[in-house]
Amino acid sequence: MFGWLRERRRRSIRTRPFPSAWLDILRRTVKQTAWLSDDEAERLRAWVAIFLTEKRFEGCRGFEITDEVRVTIAGQAALVMLGFEGEHLDRLQSVLVYPGDYLAPKSAPLAGGGELEWQEERLGETWGGGSMVLAWPRVVEGGRLRDGPRSVVIHECAHAVDMLDGEVDGIPLLASPREAREWAQAIDECQSHFEEALDEGRSVPFDDYALESPSEFFAVATECFFQDPHRLARFDATLYDLLRQAWKQDPKRRVPVHRR
Numbered sequence: 001m002f003g004w005l006r007e008r009r010r011r012s013i014r015t016r017p018f019p020s021a022w023l024d025i026l027r028r029t030v031k032q033t034a035w036l037s038d039d040e041a042e043r044l045r046a047w048v049a050i051f052l053t054e055k056r057f058e059g060c061r062g063f064e065i066t067d068e069v070r071v072t073i074a075g076q077a078a079l080v081m082l083g084f085e086g087e088h089l090d091r092l093q094s095v096l097v098y099p100g101d102y103l104a105p106k107s108a109p110l111a112g113g114g115e116l117e118w119q120e121e122r123l124g125e126t127w128g129g130g131s132m133v134l135a136w137p138r139v140v141e142g143g144r145l146r147d148g149p150r151s152v153v154i155h156e157c158a159h160a161v162d163m164l165d166g167e168v169d170g171i172p173l174l175a176s177p178r179e180a181r182e183w184a185q186a187i188d189e190c191q192s193h194f195e196e197a198l199d200e201g202r203s204v205p206f207d208d209y210a211l212e213s214p215s216e217f218f219a220v221a222t223e224c225f226f227q228d229p230h231r232l233a234r235f236d237a238t239l240y241d242l243l244r245q246a247w248k249q250d251p252k253r254r255v256p257v258h259r260r
């Protein structure tokens with residue numbers, strides 16, 4: 001669609017009243033919305049409304065897509081995207097939702113020829129930035145902050161933002177190539193620091209799945225940055241600052257230290 005036409009449509013969506021039924025859903029399913037300032041809450045609602053107009057939702061394995069499902073997913077994504085004015089993840093066209101964790105076929109070539117095939121359990125993934133696949137129970141847990149720092153929506157949004165510059169390298173969009181280089185070097189040191197802590201058997205704030213690759217490190221650390229920012233900052237203040245720079249927001253300022 002032409003950029004100006006899309007912009008005009010988005011402007012009109014931003015001025016429409018936000019349905020009160022959607023507000024109730026956000027209150028219940030995206031716990032973090034309770035801690036937003038008025039300005040942040042208003043921007044979040046506008047982003048949700050645009051997301052729901054522009055993205056296609058599809059239920060897999062008989063899963064029914066309801067307003068609860070759509071608003072919950074859009075609300076969690078909007079929280080992460082609050083710092084990016086005007087960024088609506090245009091490459092992302094569809095959101096596929098499964099009723100539970102799902103199996104994805106995997107294969108790898110064998111040394112002597114032929115292929116090894118197996119099924120891998122997944123809770124979410126992003127395909128080239130065009131589709132996001134999510135397991136609904138994981139979405140619910142992430143929004144209610146009941147699964148520690150995990151959040152499959154935040155994780156997949158981190159991959160989508162990582163891909164905005166066309167590369168899946170764990171480096172988000174930054175102001176200049178020089179800034180991106182320095183940022184990449186600094187987060188690489190944080191990854192080594194995390195690895196050392198694991199080796200020494202120290203307690204770490206997020207899952208060791210982060211060590212799969214730089215892009216997974218960015219995505220898993222981002223989950224913790226939003227879901228448990230105080231713990232992340234205590235563990236590694238540099239990592240917290242790098243993510244604050246990447247996401248252009250500071251969740252530590254709004255999320256209460258003791259929230260249970």
Ligand SMILES: [Zn+2]
Nearest residue numbers: 155159216219
């Ligand atoms: Zn991932």
